[in-house]
Amino acid sequence: MTEVVQAAPAPPAIKLPPATRMPALIQGLGFATARRRMMRNLARRYGKVFSVHVPIYGDIVVVGDAQLARQIFTTSPDELGNIKPNLSRLFGSGSVFALDREEHRRRRRLLAPPFHGKSIKNYETIIERETLCETAKWPEGKLFPTLESMNRITLNAILRAVFGADGAELDELRRIIPPWVTLGSRLAALPMPKRNYGRLSPWGWMAEWRQNYDVIIDKLIANEQSDPNFHERTDVLALLLRSTYEDGSAMSRKDIGDELLTLLAAGHETTASTLGWAFERLCRHPEVLADLVQEVDAGGSELRHAVILEVQRVRTVIDFAPRHVFSDVYQLGEWTLPRGSSLIVNIAQIHEDPDVFPNPERFDPQRFMGSKPPAFAWIPFGGGTRRCVGAAFANMELDVVLRTVLQHFTIETTTARDERWHGRGVAYTPKSGGRIVVHRR
Ligand code: HEM
Numbered sequence: 001m002t003e004v005v006q007a008a009p010a011p012p013a014i015k016l017p018p019a020t021r022m023p024a025l026i027q028g029l030g031f032a033t034a035r036r037r038m039m040r041n042l043a044r045r046y047g048k049v050f051s052v053h054v055p056i057y058g059d060i061v062v063v064g065d066a067q068l069a070r071q072i073f074t075t076s077p078d079e080l081g082n083i084k085p086n087l088s089r090l091f092g093s094g095s096v097f098a099l100d101r102e103e104h105r106r107r108r109r110l111l112a113p114p115f116h117g118k119s120i121k122n123y124e125t126i127i128e129r130e131t132l133c134e135t136a137k138w139p140e141g142k143l144f145p146t147l148e149s150m151n152r153i154t155l156n157a158i159l160r161a162v163f164g165a166d167g168a169e170l171d172e173l174r175r176i177i178p179p180w181v182t183l184g185s186r187l188a189a190l191p192m193p194k195r196n197y198g199r200l201s202p203w204g205w206m207a208e209w210r211q212n213y214d215v216i217i218d219k220l221i222a223n224e225q226s227d228p229n230f231h232e233r234t235d236v237l238a239l240l241l242r243s244t245y246e247d248g249s250a251m252s253r254k255d256i257g258d259e260l261l262t263l264l265a266a267g268h269e270t271t272a273s274t275l276g277w278a279f280e281r282l283c284r285h286p287e288v289l290a291d292l293v294q295e296v297d298a299g300g301s302e303l304r305h306a307v308i309l310e311v312q313r314v315r316t317v318i319d320f321a322p323r324h325v326f327s328d329v330y331q332l333g334e335w336t337l338p339r340g341s342s343l344i345v346n347i348a349q350i351h352e353d354p355d356v357f358p359n360p361e362r363f364d365p366q367r368f369m370g371s372k373p374p375a376f377a378w379i380p381f382g383g384g385t386r387r388c389v390g391a392a393f394a395n396m397e398l399d400v401v402l403r404t405v406l407q408h409f410t411i412e413t414t415t416a417r418d419e420r421w422h423g424r425g426v427a428y429t430p431k432s433g434g435r436i437v438v439h440r441r
Pocket residue numbers: 096097108115262263266267268270271274317318320321322380381382383384385386387388389390391393394
């Protein structure tokens with residue numbers, strides 16, 4: 001009897017979204033220097049899903065549709081991983097950004113608990129104190145940018161969360177981290193040279209920086225391990241040092257250094273930029289500001305929470321969540337993408353979608369009063385298994401800093417033009433630094 005051999009079904013034909021015909025060099029330059037504007041223009045022309053060609057990444061499918069974002073965020077991590085290359089070029093191969101599938105899941109199980117709701121409650125008082133200390137230096141009756149202050153507060157907050165007690169080493173980190181973040185953000189969108197151009201090149205500077213950083217981290221690890229109360233400590237470093245994976249193995253020293261750098265860098269500029277935008281928006285919206293002050297004085301928080309949600313929507317500081325296709329093909333709505341495709345969920349475009357948020361350009365916290373934000377359309381922290389590990393921590397910081405400032409200062413309102421967007425490479429900040437005029441209350 002002849003055996004009937006069934007042919008394997010032919011793989012579905014690849015079908016890619018429309019691509020711009022702009023020369024590759026212009027697309028690359030646009031992506032590196034004016035990403036947001038370029039994406040807006042392309043979305044206007046091609047709609048909610050389109051492709052761009054960018055050096056380092058090749059073709060990227062840009063997705064600005066909330067339903068498709070939902071699909072992407074709920075796809076198994078075996079099918080979609082992190083884009084390649086990603087921020088681990090800067091943080092190191094031991095960073096959570098470098099990990100996928102099982103390794104990623106294991107690391108997230110280590111990292112998530114210290115940033116959960118219950119654990120972060122302890123940091124509220126620390127952040128309030130940091131805010132009071134920083135704002136004590138604010139000038140009265142004079143226009144000044146809030147962004148630098150916000151960066152100092154949020155860097156101090158994440159340093160305390162990660163290392164616990166303060167000390168000389170933290171002063172050193174306070175000094176060396178901001179210039180690293182500034183340069184690293186710029187380099188994030190550029191190709192890495194194959195040759196080493198020495199310490200005078202930006203990459204050489206980064207390598208030298210990393211050696212200094214490692215010396216400080218070694219001291220901090222030694223301090224923690226010699227603490228008689230080491231086993232009771234709740235800071236992130238102690239948790240990482242004590243924790244073991246399911247197979248009993250511990251994190252390596254290099255992985256700990258990479259991960260701490262990841263948390264310190266990813267964990268402060270984003271939150272500070274959002275706060276800068278909050279002040280920029282509030283001083284241009286007198287009614288919202290007046291209601292907010294009244295609510296703070298009465299001990300309430302509902303409007304403040306709505307303001308925080310709306311600032312994150314209308315002034316989105318991280319504009320995309322990236323992914324990489326691991327499966328043979330990936331069916332995304334009507335498109336069929338091949339293995340190895342890069343895609344990004346265009347968070348900013350979804351936040352500006354009038355089908356989801358009517359009059360999207362309006363700053364209107366009322367849209368979030370008494371209702372939860374739509375799960376896959378309000379996505380400043382991305383989504384799915386890679387959703388920002390610090391989302392709850394960031395929201396707590398935003399709330400405590402805003403509350404403390406409103407309790408202690410009157411913010412003057414202004415009719416000045418909106419501050420423009422300023423791309424720092426990774427995050428978007430208000431171009432003039434979220435400038436306000438304040439008076440002590
Ligand atoms: C307002 C402040 C913040 C914003 C807007 C923000 C935004 C984001 C976004 C969009 C992602 C990518 C999510 C995805 O791919 O789906 C992300 C990832 C990440 N964020 Fe945040 N973030 C903020 C604060 C923080 C803080 C405070 C920390 C540290 C505690 C942090 C640590 C991280 C880490 C480690 C990842 C990588 C997660 C992974 O790959 O599994 N972020 N963040």
